[in-house]
Amino acid sequence: MAKLVNKIGLNVKGGTYYEAAEHGEVILLAIPWSSVQDTIGILGDLNGKIIIDCTNAVAPKLGGLLIGLTTSAAEKIAEWAKGANVVKGFNAFDPEFLDEIKSRDLKPSNFICGDDPKAKLLVRQLGQVIGYDVVDCGPLKNARFLESLAMLWIELAYTQGMGSGIAFKLLHHRKMPE
Numbered sequence: 001m002a003k004l005v006n007k008i009g010l011n012v013k014g015g016t017y018y019e020a021a022e023h024g025e026v027i028l029l030a031i032p033w034s035s036v037q038d039t040i041g042i043l044g045d046l047n048g049k050i051i052i053d054c055t056n057a058v059a060p061k062l063g064g065l066l067i068g069l070t071t072s073a074a075e076k077i078a079e080w081a082k083g084a085n086v087v088k089g090f091n092a093f094d095p096e097f098l099d100e101i102k103s104r105d106l107k108p109s110n111f112i113c114g115d116d117p118k119a120k121l122l123v124r125q126l127g128q129v130i131g132y133d134v135v136d137c138g139p140l141k142n143a144r145f146l147e148s149l150a151m152l153w154i155e156l157a158y159t160q161g162m163g164s165g166i167a168f169k170l171l172h173h174r175k176m177p178e
């Protein structure tokens with residue numbers, strides 16, 4: 001953690017999950033699916049917090065999704081994190097390659113969804129500042145589709161051998177407003 005904090009630089013501080021959740025207005029959840037429910041349980045009061053859910057409920061050995069047809073990781077998180085506004089996103093791309101891709105004038109699509117318009121707007125703005133083309137995919141239940149898309153990304157990157165420097169891009173036949 002200390003190494004990561006030093007790498008990021010100014011205005012960044014490490015702490016426990018509880019401390020991070022207490023401090024932040026926005027919580028980025030980027031931990032293995034198997035630990036999500038227990039971790040949410042120790043975060044304290046999440047009322048009014050925005051949770052960006054980047055997780056994917058991937059089976060061991062990248063063997064597909066554990067849930068997805070009748071619910072999704074994001075919907076389960078919304079159930080567990082009482083009072084929080086969950087926005088799904090940032091779950092189908094390895095951010096390590098963002099700078100490299102941006103340097104080629106490309107913007108990976110970051111598909112997001114959620115039920116709270118204000119939370120979604122803030123996450124959209126965060127994504128745009130970082131350099132994504134953010135695509136609003138509607139309500140949180142559409143996380144089922146976003147998580148399947150992430151599974152395709154995992155399949156291509158790791159099983160089909162393309163490597164993790166790949167990204168999805170939504171193309172439009174006309175220019176869309178930012």
Ligand SMILES: NC(=O)c1ccc[n+]([C@@H]2O[C@H](COP(=O)([O-])OP(=O)(O)OC[C@H]3O[C@@H](n4cnc5c(N)ncnc54)[C@H](OP(=O)(O)O)[C@@H]3O)[C@@H](O)[C@H]2O)c1
Pocket residue numbers: 029030031032033035039054055056057058090091092093094095164
């Ligand atoms: N890797 C990607 O390219 C990528 C892209 C999009 C979405 N995702 C999703 O993001 C999530 C994290 O993926 P990752 O590849 O970053 O995983 P990871 O490297 O295995 O773990 C990420 C973080 O989770 C913490 N962690 C590990 N085990 C934990 C536990 N039992 N309880 C609480 N925290 C734990 C680790 O903390 P410590 O370092 O302190 O152990 C680490 O900081 C997954 O759900 C994945 O599907 C990954």
